[in-house]
Each structure stands twice: as C-alpha cells, then as structure tokens.
Amino acid sequence: MSGLPLLPSILVDMIGSVADICFAFLAMRYAFLLTRKQPENFVWGYLFYICIAISAFSISRATGHLVKQFLLLSGNIDIWHTISPYTGGFNTLMLISVSAVTLFYHKGVQTHQVIEQKARKLKDANRRLEEAAREMKELNLHLEEMNTHLEEKVRERTAELSRSEEKFRHLFSASKDMVYFCNTDQDIIDINESGLEMLGYRPDEHPKLNLHDVFNNEGELDTFFKAMKRDGYIKDFEAEFRRKDGSVINVLLSATAIKDDQGNIVSCEGIAKDLTKVKTMMEQLAASEKMASVGQMAAGVAHEINTPLGIILGYAQLMMDDFDEDSEPYQNLKVIERQTKASRKIVADLLKFSRQTGSARENLNINEVLHDVVAVTEHNLSLDHIRVHMDLADNLPPVVGDAEKLRQVFVNLINNAHHAMQKQGGGEIFIRSWYEPESGEVVVEIRDTGHGIPEDVQARIFDPFFTTKPVGKGTGLGLSVSYGIIQDHGGTIEVESPVKNPETGEVMAGTAFRIRLPEAKDPEAVLEK
Amino acid sequence: MKSALPSVRTAAGAFFGLCFFFLALPDAAWALQSHGPPEGIYIHQMAHIFFFGSLLYLYRDLCHTSEKDQGWRYLRWFCLLMLCWNVVAFIGHAVTFHLSEEHIANASSYLHSRLLGPMDATKILFYITRFDHVLIVPALFFLYRGLRTLYAQVDETGKAYEHRESSA
Numbered sequence: 001m002s003g004l005p006l007l008p009s010i011l012v013d014m015i016g017s018v019a020d021i022c023f024a025f026l027a028m029r030y031a032f033l034l035t036r037k038q039p040e041n042f043v044w045g046y047l048f049y050i051c052i053a054i055s056a057f058s059i060s061r062a063t064g065h066l067v068k069q070f071l072l073l074s075g076n077i078d079i080w081h082t083i084s085p086y087t088g089g090f091n092t093l094m095l096i097s098v099s100a101v102t103l104f105y106h107k108g109v110q111t112h113q114v115i116e117q118k119a120r121k122l123k124d125a126n127r128r129l130e131e132a133a134r135e136m137k138e139l140n141l142h143l144e145e146m147n148t149h150l151e152e153k154v155r156e157r158t159a160e161l162s163r164s165e166e167k168f169r170h171l172f173s174a175s176k177d178m179v180y181f182c183n184t185d186q187d188i189i190d191i192n193e194s195g196l197e198m199l200g201y202r203p204d205e206h207p208k209l210n211l212h213d214v215f216n217n218e219g220e221l222d223t224f225f226k227a228m229k230r231d232g233y234i235k236d237f238e239a240e241f242r243r244k245d246g247s248v249i250n251v252l253l254s255a256t257a258i259k260d261d262q263g264n265i266v267s268c269e270g271i272a273k274d275l276t277k278v279k280t281m282m283e284q285l286a287a288s289e290k291m292a293s294v295g296q297m298a299a300g301v302a303h304e305i306n307t308p309l310g311i312i313l314g315y316a317q318l319m320m321d322d323f324d325e326d327s328e329p330y331q332n333l334k335v336i337e338r339q340t341k342a343s344r345k346i347v348a349d350l351l352k353f354s355r356q357t358g359s360a361r362e363n364l365n366i367n368e369v370l371h372d373v374v375a376v377t378e379h380n381l382s383l384d385h386i387r388v389h390m391d392l393a394d395n396l397p398p399v400v401g402d403a404e405k406l407r408q409v410f411v412n413l414i415n416n417a418h419h420a421m422q423k424q425g426g427g428e429i430f431i432r433s434w435y436e437p438e439s440g441e442v443v444v445e446i447r448d449t450g451h452g453i454p455e456d457v458q459a460r461i462f463d464p465f466f467t468t469k470p471v472g473k474g475t476g477l478g479l480s481v482s483y484g485i486i487q488d489h490g491g492t493i494e495v496e497s498p499v500k501n502p503e504t505g506e507v508m509a510g511t512a513f514r515i516r517l518p519e520a521k522d523p524e525a526v527l528e529k
Numbered sequence: 530m531k532s533a534l535p536s537v538r539t540a541a542g543a544f545f546g547l548c549f550f551f552l553a554l555p556d557a558a559w560a561l562q563s564h565g566p567p568e569g570i571y572i573h574q575m576a577h578i579f580f581f582g583s584l585l586y587l588y589r590d591l592c593h594t595s596e597k598d599q600g601w602r603y604l605r606w607f608c609l610l611m612l613c614w615n616v617v618a619f620i621g622h623a624v625t626f627h628l629s630e631e632h633i634a635n636a637s638s639y640l641h642s643r644l645l646g647p648m649d650a651t652k653i654l655f656y657i658t659r660f661d662h663v664l665i666v667p668a669l670f671f672l673y674r675g676l677r678t679l680y681a682q683v684d685e686t687g688k689a690y691e692h693r694e695s696s697a
Contacts (some may be wrong), residue, residue: 003634003643004652009659010640016662023669030676037683047676058669072639088569095576103583106590 014069017062024058027051042112046105053101057094064091178251178272184265186211198251198274200244207244216240216248224253228268232257241272250275283459284494294464295484302350309347313340349477350464363398363520364406366442367433373410374431381418385426393434397519399442401489409482413446413513416478419469420450420511427510440519441491447512452497461495491517567626574622581615584608600682603675610668614661621658624651 028051034044064087071080172179178195182188188209199214201207215221220239227234237253255270316336323330374388381388414429421427427449434443453461460466462483467476486493497511588608591601628651634643644656 003645004648004656006633006642006644006656006659007640009656010642012660012662016666019666020662020669023666023673027669027673027676030673030680034676034680034683037680044679051672051676054669054672069639075639085569088573092569092573092576095573095580099576099580099583102580102587105587109590 010069013065017065020058020062021055024051024055028055042115043109046108046112050098050101050105053094053098057091057098060087060091060094064088175271177274179270180272181267181269182211183267188214189267195272198243198249198272199241200247214241216242224255228255228257228265232259232265238275239272250279290463298350298464302347306344306347306351309340309344313337313344316340346477349481360402360404361400362403363522364401364403365396366399366406366444366517367392367396369403369406370410370431370433370444373407373414377411377414377418381414381429384418384422386418386421386429387427388429388431391430391432393432396433396435396442399489399517400520401517402485405485406489409485409515410444410446412478412482417446417448417450417511420448420452424450435519436516439516441516442519444515444517445512446515447499447510449508449510452509452511453495455497458495458497462493486515486517489517491515570622570626574619577615577619577622581612581619584612584615588612598682600675600679603671603678607668607671607675610664610671614664614668617658617661617664620654621661624655624658627651628655 028048031044031048031051034041035048038044064084067087068080068084071077172192175192176194178192178198180188180191180195188211191209193203196203196205196207199209211221211224215224217240220237224234224237224239227237233254233256235254237255239251239253240248241251242248251272252275253270253272255268257265258267258269260266316333320330320333320337323333370390370392374390378388417427417429421429429449430445430447432443432445432447435441436443457468462479463476464480465476466480483493493513493515495511495513499508499510499512500506501508585608588605591605591608632645632652634645635641644652646652
C-alpha cells in the first residue's frame with residue numbers, strides 16, 4: 001500500500017501531548033513560586049496567569065488529542081465525533097484566552113512600570129527624606145555636641161573670669177593703698193576699704209565723693225587733670241587729700257585715664273599711697289640729723305666754754321677769800337660764782353645732750369625707775385591737784401641703761417606735764433608701761449591732760465634751747481637732754497598731741513610721750529662705759 | 530415626582546414584553562444568525578491568528594529585555610517557537626479542511642493508518658503539520674526553563690526583575 005504511515009505522527013501526538021501538559025505545569029509551578037517569592041511583583045503574577053492559561057490550553061488540547069487517539073485506537077470513532085466539537089470548541093476558547101492574556105501583557109507591564117516608576121520615585125524620595133532625617137539627626141547630634149562643648153567652654157570661661165574677677169577683687173579690696181575708679185564727672189564710683197579708711201570713713205559707709213572733695217589743693221587738682229588730659233596718666237604725683245574730719249594726709253598718686261574708641265576720657269582709675277607716716281618719719285629723720293649736728297656743735301662749744309668757766313669760778317672763789325663776807329666785793333664775787341656755776345650746769349646739760357658724758361650701764365627694771373620718779377615728784381604734783389595713775393605691766397623684761405639718766409628723763413617729762421597742767425589748776429598724769437614682743441621693746445608712756453602742744457611746735461620741742469616757757473623759767477634743754485639720753489640708750493622718744501585712743505579712736509586733749517627702749521639681750525650682764 | 534413613576538414603569542413593562550414576544554417566536558424574529566459547520570474551524574483559525582498576533586506583541590516586548598538575562602532569553606525562544614507552531618497549526622488546520630477521509634486508509638487498525646498517495650502539496654503539508662508537537666513541546670520546555678531560570682535568579686531583593694526593569 002502506497003502512502004505515508006501516520007503512526008509516527010500518532011506517537012508524536014500522544015507523547016507530545018503528555019510532554020505539553022508536563023512542561024506547562026512545570027512552568028506554572030515556577031511561575032507560582034516566583035509569585036510566592038515576590039508577591040508584589042506584577043510581572044511574575046502576569047506570567048503566572050499566562051502559565052495558567054497555557055496549562056489550561058495544554059490540558060484542553062492535549063487531553064483532546066489523547067482522548068481522540070484512545071477512542072480511535074479503541075474503534076469508538078462515533079464517540080469521538082460526538083465529543084470532538086466540544087473539545088475543539090473548548091480548545092478554541094482556551095486559545096483565545098491565552099491570546100487575550102498574552103495581548104495585555106505589554107499594557108500591563110507598561111502600567112506596572114509606571115506604577116513602579118512612581119513607587120521608585122516615592123521610594124527614592126523616602127530614602128532621601130530618611131537620609132535628610134539622618135543627616136539632620138547627625139547635625140542635631142553635632143549641634144548638641146557643639147552645644148555641650150560650648151556650655152563647657154562657657155563654664156570654663158566663666159570660672160576663669162570668676163577666678164580672675166575674684167583675684168582682682170581681692171587685690172582691690174585687700175590692697176593697703178587706696179584704689180578708686182571715677183567717672184567723667186570726677187565722681188568716685190568705686191573705692192576700696194583702705195581708701196575709705198585713708199579718708200576717714202568707715203568701710204560700711206558709702207559716701208558720695210568727688211575728686212574736688214578729696215583733693216585739698218585746687219592747684220594740685222588742676223595739675224592732675226592737665227596731666228590726665230595731656231598724657232592719659234599721671235605717676236608718683238604727691239598730693240594732699242582731705243579726710244572726712246578735715247585733716248590732711250599726704251599721698252603719692254598714680255592714675256590712668258580710660259578712653260573710648262574716639263580717644264575721649266570716659267573714666268579713670270587710680271592708686272594712692274598714704275605718705276603721711278613716711279613724711280613724718282622723714283621729718284623726724286631730718287630732725288635727728290639736725291639734733292645730731294646741733295649736739296656736736298653744743299659739745300664743742302661746751303668744751304670750749306667749760307675751761308674758761310672753770311678758771312672764772314676758780315679765780316672768783318680765790319678772790320672771795322680776800323674779802324669779808326659782808327663787803328660789797330665779796331657779794332659781787334658771790335654773784336659771779338653763782339652765775340658761773342649756773343653756766344657750768346648748762347654746759348653739763350649740753351654735754352649730756354651730746355652724750356659726751358660718761359654713763360653707767362646695767363640691767364634695769366623700768367618699773368622700779370618709774371616708781372622712784374613718782375615717789376620723788378608725787379608730793380609736788382599733789383600740791384597742784386595733779387593725780388598720777390600708774391598702769392605698769394608685770395614681768396617686764398629688763399632694759400640696759402643708766403638708771404640715773406633715765407630717772408632724769410622721766411622727771412623731765414613729768415615736770416613738763418606738771419607745768420602744762422599747772423595753769424588749769426590740776427589734771428591727771430597716766431603712766432603706763434608694756435612690752436611689745438614683736439619689736440622686743442619696752443614702752444613707757446607718760447600722758448597728761450594738759451593743753452597739749454601745737455602741731456607747729458611739735459617738730460621743734462627736742463631742739464636745744466627751744467622753750468615756750470617765760471624767760472628764766474626754763475633753759476630749753478630738758479627735752480633735748482632727754483632726747484639725747486634715750487638716743488644714747490638705743491631707744492626712741494615720740495610725742496603725740498592731741499592723743500588718740502587706739503582702742504576707741506577717741507581724740508583726747510593733752511600730750512603723750514612714748515619712750516621705747518630695747519630689752520636687754522643678756523638679762524644678767526652689767527656694762528660699764 | 531410621584532406622577533412620573535407610573536409612566537416609566539409602563540414603558541419598561543412594554544419593552545420587556547416585546548422582547549419576550551420576539552424570543553418566544555424565533556422563526557418570525559429573523560434576528561438570530563445560524564452557525565453552520567465551517568464556522569467552528571474559522572473561529573479556530575481566527576483564534577490562531579489572534580494568538581499569533583498576541584505572541585508577536587509579546588515577543589516584541591520581550592526583546593526589550595537584556596540579552597544577557599538567560600531567563601528572558603528562554604521566554605523569547607518560547608515566543609518564537611509558539612509563533613512557528615501557530616503557523617504550522619494554522620496550515621495544518623487549513624489543509625485538513627481540504628482533505629477528506631478518503632485520502633487516509635485505515636486497513637487493519639488506526640495505528641496502521643496511512644496517507645494515501647499520490648502525494649501533493651496539500652498532503653505533504655498535512656503530513657508535516659501533524660508533527661506540530663515538534664514545535665510546541667520545545668516551546669513549552671523553553672517556557673518552563675525560562676521561568677525556572679528566573680526563579681533561580683530572583684533573590685530576596687528581586688534582582689532579576691529590577692535588571693529587566695532597568696534594561697526596559
């Protein structure tokens with residue numbers, strides 16, 4: 001029989017149909033797995049739908065072919081003719097379905113791409129927002145860190161400023177010199193306690209002071225202002241400041257003008273040092289030098305005069321032997337003898353002042369010397385209603401000195417006090433002694449309640465032959481001799497009038513002499529000179 | 530409003546009544562089109578054309594995917610083979626339509642059936658197109674391989690899909 005066998009095509013059809021179903025379902029499985037792996041992925045979902053349609057088409061077609069083959073093999077061709085329109089129709093339906101699903105792939109993907117693009121943009125925007133938020137967070141952290149550092153810096157700077165302010169405040173307040181600040185109207189806007197004390201104010205007082213009130217001399221103030229305007233500062237300017245009580249102190253002033261950007265003086269600051277004590281000391285030093293030179297001159301004069309006086313006295317006494325006591329020449333010679341002796345006493349006093357006389361040194365208890373002096377003078381004092389108060393410290397260390405000469409000093413001082421109070425009909429003399437361990441000195445103070453010594457006189461009271469007493473009442477050598485004796489003992493003598501109570505600050509009328517003698521280095525030693 | 534409702538109901542009732550009348554008398558309606566025997570094969574052939582067009586469209590779309598991407602390349606092979614299969618199937622259906630049962634001899638059993646000569650183009654095409662599984666089986670195989678490869682390529686981050694999106 002000619003022709004081509006259809007067996008190969010039948011076998012291929014049967015095997016191929018089975019393979020179709022297998023591969024279609026395998027493809028559908030992986031499409032399904034893809035959708036499970038990425039459920040949000042539209043493409044996988046779409047491929048899954050295509051696979052479903054193809055699987056359905058494969059089942060439809062392959063099953064139809066297999067059924068056909070089996071029916072034809074079994075000879076049931078009639079049955080196949082009956083069902084073939086159904087399988088063919090279903091096959092066509094599946095084919096159209098696959099076509100429809102496939103056709104919409106492109107549009108679906110396009111739509112999906114647009115959505116994805118939008119989603120990606122949103123995602124990018126979100127990512128950028130997150131990055132911006134992260135950067136903001138980092139920036140915030142950085143700012144917080146900077147803020148923390150800044151706070152620490154501020155704390156450190158504040159502490160440094162506080163320390164600096166405390167240091168300069170301490171320097172300002174603890175300075176023993178006056179430190180002040182003033183404005184353009186010359187009002188003192190700030191001044192330390194030492195400055196207030198220097199001007200006689202209490203620390204808790206807040207006086208409204210102006211430089212015009214403080215400067216005692218208008219001329220000095222003008223000089224001060226001119227220097228400040230010209231140079232912007234003034235250095236070591238000696239000026240007089242007026243205290244609250246009207247008294248005047250000498251100060252050494254240094255000040256600086258504070259200027260603004262335009263060079264205008266906006267304020268000034270100054271430091272003033274109280275030179276009153278220094279000036280007093282300088283005056284005392286000058287007086288000491290003057291006394292020393294006067295003493296040397298007096299010693300020379302005394303030596304020169306002493307010899308002719310001795311000759312005059314000797315000859316006068318020899319001549320007195322040649323005349324009767326009742327005769328006029330004898331009386332004249334007696335006057336010569338008396339005046340010559342008076343002159344010799346003056347010469348002796350001059351020698352004592354100039355320390356040209358011999359002196360016996362021994363360890364003395366100054367209280368005993370004072371008791372001896374008071375015992376001698378108390379009677380005369382009581383006659384003029386002058387009472388003596390003694391306040392002597394116990395256990396005073398001994399001083400090295402000549403008891404006789406020290407007695408003379410104390411007698412001189414008590415006599416002066418006596419004379420100062422004699423006119424006013426009485427008064428009181430306070431005798432005190434104490435020991436100052438810091439300086440190692442024994443101090444004796446003799447104070448009266450008399451009329452005091454004027455300030456202009458105080459600088460001259462230790463000058464030889466200076467006296468305020470009437471002529472014939474005093475030689476003016478008492479305090480000079482006392483000064484010389486105390487100097488010879490290595491001590492000092494100072495005067496204060498009127499007297500200021502060191503405890504209460506109260507100013508009392510009268511005069512106080514303070515004698516400071518160094519304590520004996522060797523309490524047992526006795527020196528002879 | 531109340532007065533308008535009865536007229537609407539009346540009109541609707543008249544419309545549905547007329548429809549029922551024509552459905553109950555189909556012979557007199559002339560609106561129904563009869564579907565004779567060749568219509569099925571025509572529809573099937575048109576379905577093949579439709580499937581061919583949609584596959585071509587899909588192939589064009591898949592061509593935008595990266596050539597380095599093996600999974601999408603398999604899918605393009607699937608499209609090409611399916612396109613070919615469509616052509617073969619269309620021709621097969623067409624030639625079968627022109628052949629009658631007399632051209633096939635069924636002497637002893639179905640398995641021993643033969644296409645009787647003399648051979649002409651129609652018969653040869655008929656014989657060749659009966660092996661259409663030679664195309665559709667590999668096509669489905671490539672579909673399976675393509676999806677399996679994509680599945681293997683897709684990691685948790687959806688790398689394969691993103692790759693495709695970027696290349697598209």
